[in-house]
Amino acid sequence: MLTPQHIDRVxxxxxxEDAPWGDLTSQTLLPAGAIATARLVAREPGVFSGGAVFAAAFRLTDPRIEVTVHTADGEAFGKGDQLASVTGPARGVLQAERIGLNFVQRMSGIASQTARYVAEVAGTKARIVDTRKTTPGLRAFERHAVRSGGGFNHRFSLSDAVMAKDNHLAVLTAGGISVTDALLDVRSRLSHTTHLEVEVDRIDQIEPVLAAGVDTIMLDNFTLDELRAGVDLIAGRAIVEASGNVTLDTVGDIARTGVDVVSSGALTHSVRSLDLGLDVVLEANPDAVPR
Structure with a gap:
């Protein structure tokens, strides 16, 4: 969840990082009393995300700067639309400009990409879900952007749920214990509120995992035919997640196999920042001089 406290901290x-000792350029070139008005303008269409983050960049630089966000997170916009406006001391506006833009461009890029994936699975029951393949330190921002685009979030961190992958199972069963018995032991030590998900990469692994009463089975890198067979075999006994090789070209076909969830790291790890611009107009104060 993207909280005001987390926004301010990041x-x-x-x-x-950007101005450890202040903005030398603005402090040298701009009169202390100069006021700037800036408009955040879309240079291409997309889905907006990061309004509160954009505003925080200016507020934390100079609390006298006023930011009005005209577009809600999750709202689609067209090329040329004005998304936000900024007014305040020019030195602060120009100092915060790049940080505010960097965040809102990336978050809107993620939201726009997610919206494309969501559109591809329309008419199916599948949810588009992100992964932990996020930029270190920016997970809450990027996952908020996925929500803005109509997607859903997987576990936020390693602390949120048990998710056993092939390497975990290899270690767990190294002593000769069966996968079912190993997972039953795991389940017995978990709170009733803790979600248990297990990854499989072959059809024959499904029944032993189901026998342990897991909550979700991830079918990893299955072909479309294998996904359909897996959904039929699981038959509602667990949530079915598909993962691996998920692209805009494949996600629709994957969703139509009947899976409940399609997870894709591409929503965050290889997204292109959206082209948004901050057009600044200086309103000079004739009585102000540089200091």
Missing amino acids: VTLALE
């Missing part, structure tokens, strides 16, 4: 770090 944006503050970004601002400190």
